[in-house]
Amino acid sequence: EDQVTQSPEALRLQEGESSSLNCSYTVSGLRGLFWYRQDPGKGPEFLFTLYSAGEEKEKERLKATLTKKESFLHITAPKPEDSATYLCVIADSWGKFQFGAGTQVVVTP
Amino acid sequence: GAVVSQHPSRVICKSGTSVKIECRSLDFQATTMFWYRQFPKQSLMLMATSNEGSKATYEQGVEKDKFLINHASLTLSTLTVTSAHPEDSSFYICSAPGGVDTNTGELFFGEGSRLTVL
Numbered sequence: 211e212d213q214v215t216q217s218p219e220a221l222r223l224q225e226g227e228s229s230s231l232n233c234s235y236t237v238s239g240l241r242g243l244f245w246y247r248q249d250p251g252k253g254p255e256f257l258f259t260l261y262s263a264g265e266e267k268e269k270e271r272l273k274a275t276l277t278k279k280e281s282f283l284h285i286t287a288p289k290p291e292d293s294a295t296y297l298c299v300i301a302d303s304w305g306k307f308q309f310g311a312g313t314q315v316v317v318t319p
Numbered sequence: 320g321a322v323v324s325q326h327p328s329r330v331i332c333k334s335g336t337s338v339k340i341e342c343r344s345l346d347f348q349a350t351t352m353f354w355y356r357q358f359p360k361q362s363l364m365l366m367a368t369s370n371e372g373s374k375a376t377y378e379q380g381v382e383k384d385k386f387l388i389n390h391a392s393l394t395l396s397t398l399t400v401t402s403a404h405p406e407d408s409s410f411y412i413c414s415a416p417g418g419v420d421t422n423t424g425e426l427f428f429g430e431g432s433r434l435t436v437l
Contacts, residue, residue, distance in 0.1 A: 242424045
């Protein structure tokens with residue numbers, strides 16, 4: 211059975227303090243791993259898609275990497291506006307999506 | 320990029336009434352749409368998969384008679400919460416896979432609908 215585990219559940223950072231979020235997964239044939247950002251009271255906003263081990267994607271202060279067992283979302287020199295819940299989602303070869311529980315990130319000035 | 324629009328964003332209703340939430344794919348056709356429910360500080364919980372032209376597939380524990388789903392066209396799916404009660408108050412979100420480039424496979428989410436049942 212597909213499974214997605216995100217850690218930590220919550221992360222409190224000082225502005226400028228870089229850190230990484232983890233998404234561990236087990237899946238029968240990975241079609242894609244997706245990272246989303248969700249602000250309170252809003253739908254998730256798409257950030258990245260990763261398809262194969264070794265792949266990396268970057269967007270502003272965020273960088274996502276992928277191995278055969280996990281993905282990391284690195285936040286470099288975060289700003290308060292990076293505060294959000296970050297969701298990891300996988301799609302298996304059958305097209306079924308599995309969600310992680312999310313990591314709530316708070317960046318304080 | 321692909322856009323999924325959800326309406327209304329907020330709705331308040333009296334107990335016993337029905338509420339309809341619409342989910343539209345604005346620049347792509349969606350044969351499949353997903354409906355989720357999200358409680359505060361929790362992740363999205365899949366309620367059902369909406370299939371254009373056929374019956375929706377409900378997840379275990381979701382009452383199909385309470386949460387009516389209709390996917391009448393390739394760009395519109397609706398969720399109707401029938402005879403709503405306070406415990407149905409929640410944040411409802413829809414999503415559709417694919418987009419302009421359906422090979423990308425990612426889900427595109429609506430903005431969400433906050434339902435409050437008095």
